[in-house]
Amino acid sequence: MLPRRLAAVLLSMALALLVAAAPEPPETPAVKKREAITTSNVAKLKTKWVFTATDDVQVTPAVRDGITYFSDYGGYVYAVKASTGALIWKGYVPDYTGSPNAIARTNPVVSGDLLILGDNHKIWKPHQGAHLFALNRWTGRLVWNTQVDAHEAAVITADPVVRGSRIYAGVSSIEEGYASSAGYKCCTFRGSVVSVDLRTGRLIWQTHTLPSRLVTACTATDCGYSGNAVWSKPVVDPATGTLYTATGNNYTVPESVEACVRKALEDKVSFDHCSDPENLQETVLALDLDTGRVKWSHRVSGYDAWIVACPEDPVSWCPDPGGEDFDFGSGPDLFRIHDKRGSRKVVGVGQKSGVYWAFDAKNGSLVWKTLVGPGSLYGGIMHGTTVDDKRIYMPIGNVDRKPYVLQPSGRTATAGSWSALDKNTGKILWQTADPGPRVPFDIGKPTVTGGVVFVGSQDPDKNNMYALDARTGKILWGFPSGGSVGRGPAVVDGTVYWGSGYTLAKILFGGASNNKLYAFSVNGR
Structure with a gap:
């Protein structure tokens, strides 16, 4: 068995690269006709x-x-x-x-x-x-x-998107892995979305998920905000001139925020007010294609500060309390639904919590959400979902092997699976368990x-490698x-x-x- 310190270092390296090395949807469309x-x-x-x-x-x-x-x-x-x-x-x-x-x-x-x-x-x-x-x-x-980012931990995780003469991409990092080392000066990375010229590579705009005034490296007694990486592929709506994306967790937050969260947990009340409103952690964003201006934002969790090594092999800047690491690690989908309000565009996106969310594309209001499967540090919905004319398809990673009931079969699963939802309502239409017995970790955008x-x-x-029936989930x-x-x-x-x-x-x-x-x-x- 590995010594705990060595195991933690290996896990830190692996998880940091898991986040940083996660491709998103392909240039060749995932849904092709005929x-x-x-x-x-x-x-x-x-x-x-x-x-x-x-x-x-x-x-x-x-x-x-x-x-x-x-x-x-x-x-x-x-x-x-x-x-x-x-x-x-x-x-x-x-x-x-x-x-x-x-x-x-x-x-x-x-x-x-x-x-x-x-x-x-x-x-x-x-x-x-x-x-x-x-x-x-x-x-x-x-x-x-x-x-596009000079930070020593910055990486490009998600696929770039080309629209007209511009490229759009999110900027992520592996700093939450670097921060596992006591010798590292944690933490100053802040996520962003960039637009560059297709022909020359010239940077046109960059929109950060944290303002610079909130970001400072940790001292012996306190930290600033950091993190909010963008590690999922954005989606573009040329009709409205809007780019949609989603962000990850904080690495660090100030002690005042942690104290506020601890008090809220003790009092059994919401801690959504504890974090600065400009801290766009685990947030779905709508940006102007031309300028990068934020049109609307919807933050789904009030607190989620997390570093790889904590709490198993803590460093002085470990968040207290530690968060759940429920990033948005899957790129948004843009699709049209039909409900009692008529026809409208929604932005759907999967989260590591195991929840798939659907928001009104115009204003970011919640339309519906579905808990598809268990969430975890290395699971939930990661690295892509796909929408066709009827359904939304997605993987579930369940590395903690939590038991959950597959719909509509009623079978209990304890590993990964694949699911299809009704895109109008979010109802689970089918779920198919991964037949593999050993690795409970299914990720990646279905084709x-x-x-x-x-x-x-x-x-x-x-x-x-599997092929399923899109209507039933049967393995073919x-x-x-x-x-x-x-x-x-x-x-x-x-x-x-x-x-x-x-x-x-x-x-x-x-x-x-x-x-x-x-x-x-x-x-x-």
Whole structure:
């Protein structure tokens, strides 16, 4: 058994990278119409080709003009022939950004001749900030590289979004992991959303989730506010000129806030008033596309300050009380519902609490919310949900193995699962338990096409790539990829492109690493 200090350090590193290295929805749309793969033939999927990379393939590829683009945990970006898997070019992220040990964990985004990515880091030590960079997608040569945040713990976790001549992205960090070291000067990172010029990489605007006046490093007796990372992909509504995003937890807060929360808990009253109203932790935001101005905000929890090491291996700045670490770790969905008020747009978003929320897109008022499954530090709803014309699809991670009843079967589950909700009401339509017995941690945006829902499993003992019936949740196909799978695939022109391997799942839960990108088609043709 590992000594407690070593175990805490490993856990700190792993969880920080879990948050920092979590790709969000792919450039290739997750819901595609009129695809060749349907419920009637998905069981006939066979391997068409396999590409061997240098490390885990934890992203959903982008496919354009017969080329498949993806990155791996070894720090490489690849372009391969979509038909055969033959290598066209590969590039090394540290060469692009100038930051040693940099890797690209965002799903690649294609726009014209450009391939857009963001960087983060696999080595747990201060680095050269967070970068967005653009490559010539035909050659792999660097076009531009922009440092969007100079903080030594800053990273780009969520996929960039391209709209017109601009790129939009959230800025996250791994500082809550760095803060596990007593020698680190905790904590000064503040999350943000940035807009940059597509052609030049010039920073146009940056909106922070904390004002600078609230952020100060900890002293022997007190801390300022920090955290509120944006580690989920934003969604854009061009019709209203609005960007929607959601934020994470605080790392630290002032002692006065902690005292207020402790008193509220003692008195059994709400502590929502304890935090500064400009502290946008665990908040859904609507921003103006042109300026970054906040149009509205809806904070769902009044207090959630959390650092990886606390309370098992505490440092002097551990929050007291410690929060639940219920970030918004899944990008918002924008969709239209029909209810007693008529037709309207809503913003839906999953949280690590296990709750999926739906807000009115105009003003941020709550429309409905559904507890889909248990929440946890490493679970609930993470890394993406998908909406089609009827349903919302999502994974549930349940690393604490809390028992919960699946709907409508009534079966009790104690591990991960996949769910579908009615998008108008939030009612759970079906839930399917992950058949894998060992790793109770399901994450990643499902891919929906032809009535089929493709989902990944972290469990290495059985199949870890699955196809479900979108209407019923019945498992139609499974494949043992050899590694944990935490992302949905790209499905283009009758071919499924799917990466395998997740070292963090191996470190935390007994999952498996791998270095493969698979292409599947009906009968392997």
